[in-house]
Amino acid sequence: MGSRASSLLREEDIEEIKKETGFSHSQITRLYSRFHSLDKGENGALSREDFQRIPELAINPLGDRIINAFFPEGEDQVNFRGFMRTLAHFRPVEDNEKNKDPNAGEPLNSRTNKLLFAFRLYDLDRDDKISRDELLQVLRMMVGVNISDEQLGSIADRTIQEADTNGDMCISFSEFIKVLEKVDVEQKMSIRFLH
């Protein structure tokens, strides 16, 4: 019965979201239906509990960090615009060729923005640097109790050593981009949305 919600989304809103994110009309209505079905409180916004109710997300080791990425600084609710803006990062890059607007800023799903999304998963305190502590914390989330502190520490040290070029023992965003320059980010951080 949640799909009735498609009639609550106005055409103007759909157009605005289309321009901002690049999703097609039918994709937006389908995602709105999904948004509505997750919104158990039916108040037009999702809370962290609504996300945690998804079992496959709850068992993801980085589930909490991903959920956090949807919520702007200091907020507890995300509305549909915010939801779509975050999901837009995962649109495949090829789709951009269809609506090339030279005046528009960088699209949300560009390589740089995808890398920024991943960078923010590591950067827990949002200070634009990944410190050794932050890296350790994220590593601990991913491996659970299966690796000892010393081993994890040496993994973290090695990673920072390889990436850090300016010697501040932290990984900045540009250093992050450099480390991953050979990785096919566009493909790894894209979801195939059906039309």
Added chain:
Amino acid sequence: MDSYLFPFDNLLCMLLGISFTVWITLLLVFIIVPAIFGLSFGIRRLYMKTLLKIFEWATLRMERGAREKNQHLYKPYSNGIIAKEPASLEQEIQEMRRSGQGGEPEFDMSDIFYFCRRGVESIVDDEVTKRFTAEELESWNLLTRSNYNFNHVSARLTVLWGLGVLIRYGLLLPLRVTLAFTGVGLLVVLTSIIGLLPNGRMKNLLSQKAHLMCYRICVRALTAIITYHDSENKPKNGGICVANHTSPIDVIILASDGCYAMVGQVHGGLMGVIQRSMVKACPHIWFERSEVKDRHLVAKRLSDHVADQTKLPILIFPEGTCINNTSVMMFKKGSFEIGCTVYPVAIKYDPRFGDAFWNSSKFGMVNYLLHMMSSWAIVCSVWYLPPMRREEDEDAVQFANRVKAAIARKGGLVDLLWDGGLKREKVKDVFKEEQQRLYSKVLVGGGSEDRSRS
């Protein structure tokens, strides 16, 4: 003044009397008598075909209306919103690493992409949460509760819809409620009477006939059009019948074609009355609320019942909760530990005529029954699968999964490992720990490879 009213009054009474008699006669001839003998006039199937044609027409009109306004019609795609790749954690991460630098480091900052993408994919479309809401339909079936395109409904369609409402609530609903009361009332009365007889073959025979008759009346009370397949595999005494669970109606559907011993908790109120009278005629298994927690007690009572060959096969729904009939979720292993023959049954409802799924977190039982009785019809198919026994090298969980896979395959449902209890509860931490363990293996495994090489 009086003389004016008097003839009208008389006329009115006469008309009411006649229509009432006609009504009851029609009811008796077309519904109750066939129910007693298990016959069918084929009226319901004709009704079904007519309805389908009307639904298709309705959807075409809506599409036309949408095209005229140059707008899009909301269409649910059964393929999903996104296309997922079913690769495992190890595969994906190894793949990512190979495409990166030459020498394999223990940890790569790009490993996070895998978890990130999987996480967002599950936010957009996951396998579990969509099983607990009613299935979406391709064409509109003139029920408000399944309409997603309000603004494309033209005037003609609205009239048709209005007519539908009148027929469903004015004609069908009272008819069905009458039948339901008749069926339930007869069940209570007949089983109580039969309960007075001494135990023996006569009693069993009469009890079976009485149960079948009353369930058939209830089937007609829902206008359920059921197709039974492979009846040669019907459950026999001394076995357990397992089926996928979509709604409480499953019981009525199965019990109108065969006799089963029911299992359940003792309820109060009307349900309690029905339960108490049913158990007088033939042995059913009702548990007190406190006994349900004691797994050993439950298992013992079930085994005792099954060991007695004169008793009817037990009917159990191992999922433990209602699922929306697009998938089969984890079977609880309790019934599979008993060690007798299991007769699997697959039930698949056709959602076009009325969704049978009971969303117990959203609707109560009365609300649900009202929905059921004001739908067009309940159309479903029942497949009796060949009996299965537990093999020597299988444990109860593996056996349960084997039965579940067979049911899912026959009914055309998705076979899921997830627990139906996730409808209300959080997922257990052990699954997350499993994911963490797998990833650690990739990290540490890659490391030892490195060391051996250098």
